[in-house]
Amino acid sequence: MAHRRPSGFQTPRVYNGRMKPGGRDIRATLERGCLVGDGATGTQLQAAGLVSGQCAEAWNLSHPEAVAAVARAYAEAGAGVVTSNTFGGSPAKLASSGLEARCEELNALGVRLAREAVGEAVFVAGDVGPSGQLLEPYGDMPLAEARAGFIRQIAGLSEGGADCILIETMMDLAEAIIAVEAAREAAPDLPVYCTLSFQENGRTVFGVTPEQAAERLAEAGVDGMGLNCGVGSVQAVGVVEAFVRATPLPVIVQPNAGMPRLVDGVTVFDETPEEIAANAKRFRDMGARWLGACCGSTPDHIRAIAQAVMA
Numbered sequence: 109m110a111h112r113r114p115s116g117f118q119t120p121r122v123y124n125g126r127m128k129p130g131g132r133d134i135r136a137t138l139e140r141g142c143l144v145g146d147g148a149t150g151t152q153l154q155a156a157g158l159v160s161g162q163c164a165e166a167w168n169l170s171h172p173e174a175v176a177a178v179a180r181a182y183a184e185a186g187a188g189v190v191t192s193n194t195f196g197g198s199p200a201k202l203a204s205s206g207l208e209a210r211c212e213e214l215n216a217l218g219v220r221l222a223r224e225a226v227g228e229a230v231f232v233a234g235d236v237g238p239s240g241q242l243l244e245p246y247g248d249m250p251l252a253e254a255r256a257g258f259i260r261q262i263a264g265l266s267e268g269g270a271d272c273i274l275i276e277t278m279m280d281l282a283e284a285i286i287a288v289e290a291a292r293e294a295a296p297d298l299p300v301y302c303t304l305s306f307q308e309n310g311r312t313v314f315g316v317t318p319e320q321a322a323e324r325l326a327e328a329g330v331d332g333m334g335l336n337c338g339v340g341s342v343q344a345v346g347v348v349e350a351f352v353r354a355t356p357l358p359v360i361v362q363p364n365a366g367m368p369r370l371v372d373g374v375t376v377f378d379e380t381p382e383e384i385a386a387n388a389k390r391f392r393d394m395g396a397r398w399l400g401a402c403c404g405s406t407p408d409h410i411r412a413i414a415q416a417v418m419a
Contacts, residue, residue: 134189134231134272135299135331138358138397143231144414145362145400146182146190147407153178153193163205165197168217175218176225183226185407186414187400190226191274192218194265195237199257200249211257212264219268233274233301234265236287243283251286258290266295275302276362277337277402281316281324288328299331301398303360305338306347308367318350326355334360337402340367340379341387348391358397361388365404377404381412388413 137143153164156174167175179190197215199208207214215234222232239257241249262273273291278284284302291300304312304321311317318335325333333355335347344363351359366379388399399417401409 134233137188137231138332141397142392142417143188143398144186144410144417145360145398146179146187147365147401147405147410148403149178149191149193149195151404152181152406163196163202163207165194165202165214165218166205166207168193168214168221172217172221176221179222179232180225181407182410183230185411186418187230187410189231189233189271189398189400190222191233191235191276192222192265192268192270194218194235194261195276196240197264198236198239198261200239200241200254201237211260212267215261215264216268219265219270223269231271232269233272234262234268234270234295234298236261236265236273236275236291237277238279238283243280243286246280251282254283255286255290258287259294262287262291262294266298270295270298272299272301272331275300278302278304279313281312281314281321284321285324285328288325288330292329300329301332301358301360302330303334303336303362306335306344308339308343310346310350318347319354322351322354326357330357332358332360332398334362334396334398336360336362336400337364340364340377341384341391341401342379343367345387345390348394348396352395359395360398360400361391361396362398362400362402363387364402365406365409368403379404379409381406381409384409385412385416389416389419392417 175193182190194215199211202208239254243249275287341363348361365377368375
């Protein structure tokens with residue numbers, strides 16, 4: 109698919125783990141150039157012994173060295189921003205493990221572990237995933253309950269010292285907006301970024317287009333937006349192009365390492381570091397500013413992305 113660069117586009121400078129201009133201000137950095145993001149966390153923890161289905165956030169308490177090692181590996185691979193191990197850190201998610209009462213503690217600790225691992229040269233994004241519940245009117249979770257849960261989670265991330273809040277893998281735009289509003293209430297001084305998960309047809313599972321998401325998220329006051337998860341980098345091209353055309357805000361692109369497929373009962377992702385890196389460079393040339401990866405990716409994928417977009 110052909111694409112057009114934004115008017116007046118110039119290839120931006122790329123900031124990785126060896127530079128952190130603008131002090132702790134990620135907004136200033138993204139105004140100056142691009143940031144390399146990190147990759148998958150869950151699969152890296154599983155490689156260290158986390159059992160599938162086990163609460164990853166509980167490892168912030170029980171296996172802090174393993175959690176810190178993931179962040180460190182991505183920073184050493186060239187990431188200029190890493191995410192805390194708090195994707196499932198909302199009270200609704202933690203309830204299945206009986207840890208909802210420790211929501212703030214687990215989220216603050218997730219940020220601190222990442223910070224200790226990467227130091228001050230790399231940004232730490234406080235990671236917020238979906239609640240895992242269907243919100244009204246599609247499901248039973250009241251909107252006020254979802255909002256209160258996100259406020260608790262984000263308050264913990266702020267207490268831990270996050271440089272920004274990253275709300276990601278959202279499929280329900282209404283839930284994404286509630287999370288953004290919660291971030292503005294719980295951490296009014298922190299930049300807020302939000303990415304949605306799109307399908308191969310260029311829409312979320314609720315039928316939302318990138319243009320619709322861009323309009324609503326901008327109205328909610330995000331500092332940047334884009335996509336993560338859902339599709340591989342090849343399938344993400346059209347969505348990225350739509351976001352870049354729809355918003356002047358920084359666009360985030362963190363696709364899976366290819367489309368998932370089942371092999372002998374195991375989910376695998378076939379996109380090589382070289383393949384995802386080639387598309388990351390393409391996304392940079394389109395005008396995207398935060399370039400990383402999601403499911404199936406490893407530090408090798410991030411290292412290849414960093415090398416490609418810095419070329």
